[in-house]
Amino acid sequence: MADSAAPTSRPTTRFSDTLRAENAETWEAAATHRFVTELFAGTLPDENMATYLVQDYRFADGFMALLGAAVATADNYDSRHRFAQFLGEVAGDEDTYFRQAAAELGADTSVPDTRATEGFKQLFADAADTRNYAAILGVLLVCEWLYLDWATRPENRDHGTAENGYPTRHVHAEWVRLHDYPGFHQLIDFLRAEIDRAGARSEEDAALARKYFRRTVDLELQFFGEHR
Template sequence: MTFTDVLRKENEDIFQMIFDHPFVQGIGKGELPSEALAHYIKADYEYLNAFIRVYGIAISKSLMRDEMSYFHDQIHFTIHDEVKPHLNFCDYIGVSYEELQGYPLPPTADHYIKHMMYHAQVGTLGETLAALLPCPWTYFEIGQELVKKYSPTAGHPFYKWISFYADSESATLEMRKRLDTLAGDASLEEQARMKDAFRKSCQLELGFWEMSLTCEEWPSNRTVSNL
């Protein structure tokens, strides 16, 4: 059993909670509140900007050109390809992508970004990858689960979103392979930190869906809006 096989087994509980989350199931059903989708896009746009910056830090930690090239390609993919599922949601709610950019982060997204940045800044390259991996991995499995359960066709309102992530297996496997290699050279103490980083990112992935569905705000903002 590989290191990432162990990670997946140890975090089955959170993966299943993600699959069952009402926002994720709403994608499968093709029914979600417009305000929840807008809240998700606003936060995810900034989250992906942070993902790009973490990849940049990973390049600075890389010793081999193969590693540098990998993270460079991931930056290009995030900038130029991961806009496609966002655009699918934007089309559904009838709001331009540009209108949903540049917003402050809700608490959960803010915490998630700082969690990734912490491991990128003070941790090893293995810890950095462990903190990053739950995002592409859970999204790939979400896509697969929704295809299996709902069999969406081209007429489904979120067909493009579901298909984009259901077809992302190769990207997930490549990141897993790289993390497995790094884990093989890591001490038991570093492996423990990698496991902790991975599980916390899984928890925050689940929290991100809940944050989006509830349109989470900072407590002081809720107080002001209720006055």
């Protein structure tokens, strides 16, 4: 009598991995953009870094409102609590960095919004207005995961001038550090687990996550391109 082999289970691809794979070309272009490599090398002109930070800070208000929408639409206390913590981090260390870096670089804060900045403001408002957790996560995951990716990539670190692969100058190095510390890595793990769970709830949730994930990746690449 032949031995009957136990059925083997096939590994399941995570929804978050699928979303990234579906946008791989744009994601790669953003994560390895000239803006990023020059940031690590310390050769990014001050004018470019200054305008980038000014524009990024322009949609910080909308981003915090989107985090508030995540708190409101999450379906359990632990998730709400984590988003509340993250909201405090954005309003704390990151806000301090923006203000200090803008002053150091002599940034002109009167410049008009760029097209990508206008796009991000509209994106955050649109996602919040859906009152759909999966849609909101589709935006938040890209905004954080893409930054973790470029901040930790070995090929980007190869351009770094400090021993740890970071840039030497503080205004550059601190922007990398804000997207590469243990708590930030844990945040990405949390966001990925949440969108994996939310995307599995229904076809509608998965479709909204896809739609907003793609819009965000496209805007991230456009934003880098506007500043280098």
